[in-house]
Amino acid sequence: MKTSTITTRVLSVSLIFVLPLGFCILSLLTPSFAQSLVPDDVKHDTPGQVIKRGQSVHLDVELALVNVTVTDPYNRLVTGLEPDNFRIFEDNIKQEVVNFSSEDVPISIGVILDHSGSMANKLGKAKQAAFQFFKTANPQDEFFLVGFNDHAELLSPFTKNVEDLQSHMLYTSAKGSTALLDAVYLGLSQMRGARNAKRALLIISDGGDNHSRYGDKDIKRLVREADTQLYSIGMFDPFEYRSRTPEELNGPSLLNEMTELTGGRAFTVENLNDLPDIAAKIGMELRNQYILGYHPSHKARDARWRKIKVKLRTPKGLPPLTAYAKTGYYAPSR
Numbered sequence: 001m002k003t004s005t006i007t008t009r010v011l012s013v014s015l016i017f018v019l020p021l022g023f024c025i026l027s028l029l030t031p032s033f034a035q036s037l038v039p040d041d042v043k044h045d046t047p048g049q050v051i052k053r054g055q056s057v058h059l060d061v062e063l064a065l066v067n068v069t070v071t072d073p074y075n076r077l078v079t080g081l082e083p084d085n086f087r088i089f090e091d092n093i094k095q096e097v098v099n100f101s102s103e104d105v106p107i108s109i110g111v112i113l114d115h116s117g118s119m120a121n122k123l124g125k126a127k128q129a130a131f132q133f134f135k136t137a138n139p140q141d142e143f144f145l146v147g148f149n150d151h152a153e154l155l156s157p158f159t160k161n162v163e164d165l166q167s168h169m170l171y172t173s174a175k176g177s178t179a180l181l182d183a184v185y186l187g188l189s190q191m192r193g194a195r196n197a198k199r200a201l202l203i204i205s206d207g208g209d210n211h212s213r214y215g216d217k218d219i220k221r222l223v224r225e226a227d228t229q230l231y232s233i234g235m236f237d238p239f240e241y242r243s244r245t246p247e248e249l250n251g252p253s254l255l256n257e258m259t260e261l262t263g264g265r266a267f268t269v270e271n272l273n274d275l276p277d278i279a280a281k282i283g284m285e286l287r288n289q290y291i292l293g294y295h296p297s298h299k300a301r302d303a304r305w306r307k308i309k310v311k312l313r314t315p316k317g318l319p320p321l322t323a324y325a326k327t328g329y330y331a332p333s334r
Helices: 123-134 162-170 180-193 216-225 251-262 272-287
Strands: 005-010 024-026 056-071 077-079 086-090 093-095 097-101 107-114 142-148 152-159 198-205 229-234 266-268 290-294 305-312 322-324 328-330
Touching: 056 086, 056 097, 056 305, 086 097, 086 290, 107 123, 107 180, 123 162, 123 198, 123 272, 142 162, 142 180, 152 162, 152 180, 180 198, 180 216, 198 272, 216 251, 216 328, 229 251, 229 272, 251 266, 305 322
Parallel strands: 005 056, 107 142, 107 198, 198 229, 229 266
Antiparallel strands: 024 077, 056 077, 056 290, 056 322, 086 093, 086 305, 097 290, 142 152, 305 328
């Protein structure tokens, strides 16, 4: 049979195909740009990229793709679900899932490492966590590294050489303030040059922001516009010992809000010895996600925010399950 490839405007990641698996549960530890005059639900960035593969025919199809993580009540990853176990809604309207996969695809990943002064007794373990995370890489993955204290700096551009990233980390020392939001901005900006359709940022930090040029509203808007999952590992001091600035007191909630928007997750570490294990398990989570694809029923090219909700039909014999997915996307512009 002769096959051809269509030109597809992808709203999330590239076309994927079904990979059937048996049920499996994997163990996982519990865990300034100028203010825009455009309404918050309207995208003012560029439209999605047209991706061509092989021979093309003259047909343009919009396909929204959503990465989904599923866990059980013990926070263990659940794999091996089938398409009919998922329901996806856009603006409260049920959509038909036309593409489904649980395949491990190449990922472009940025690691955002805090080396501010408050990390002095934590930086060694944070580096170990990053090293462990890199060990989950596949040959097709690419990584970059952003470090931040008083300011954010690109320590290494995209590379497949994990040893190069590790050598850059070895020379970072803890000092200065915490420009966390600037670092997230830099990471998302760097992600625009990614080669892989699936993209993620891993933030390793010990607190809130106290030295950024950008505000949290600015960054949250940018996070909504970027098609990148955010994960974080937070090493927070007990509430009564944190600095008294609102930014630092609200550090945990800020990371939670940013990661939730993208379908990622925020993990909190109480014992620093758990850091490498948690980082490795985040890498495992990125390798064991489902990808749901659908043609949005709302066809308007109005650049407005479309809310997404994924619901599960739990198979018989399994306990109640939880799905994590991004909360929405911006429709293409005209």
